Amino acid sequence: MLDHLSLLVLDALLIAVFFSFLWKPERSERWRYFWKVFGALVLGAVAVGWLMYPFPHS
């Protein structure tokens, strides 16, 4: 089974591809938008996880 980070990256990949094709008509625009969304999702999730790290969990 894939680990959680891999699953997160896979989900981000699918979402980024989806919105690139949904919102951008040109190939070059799509690539730019894809990397922007993909980066925001992956780095954002890692950043939020890092910020939550000090909080206790039961």
Added chain:
Amino acid sequence: MADKAANRPARRESRLPMPVLLGLAWLVPGLGHLLLGRRLRAAVFAAVVLAGFVVGVVLDGELMTPHAGDPLSYLATFASLGNGLLYFIARSMGLGQGVVTAPAYEFGNTFLLTAGMMNLLLVLDTHDIAVGKKDW
């Protein structure tokens, strides 16, 4: 941008009544775009929604049903139903029951809900293309 749109070849527009077109777009991911002549996007959207759905089921995610007293379950059911035929086929095969104790259960749910909501967005996009709000 307007020039680019004007230079694009004319696409075949569907002659189906709008409710039928939107119904088909919901039932089969990508079919709405295919019927409107957007073949590349139809293929990409179908692949993305199908991949998300399959991964969700494989990860023991749950295709939600409403539970009395749990308002969020109604929203989750709406999003799950967004998968169209995939939802009904999987449920009829006994898939997507959800294994709460599985390590990737929540990830499975995320993939299934994401796939369903993406397909619902495709229905709206199909509508926008069909009425001419979106010309590409």
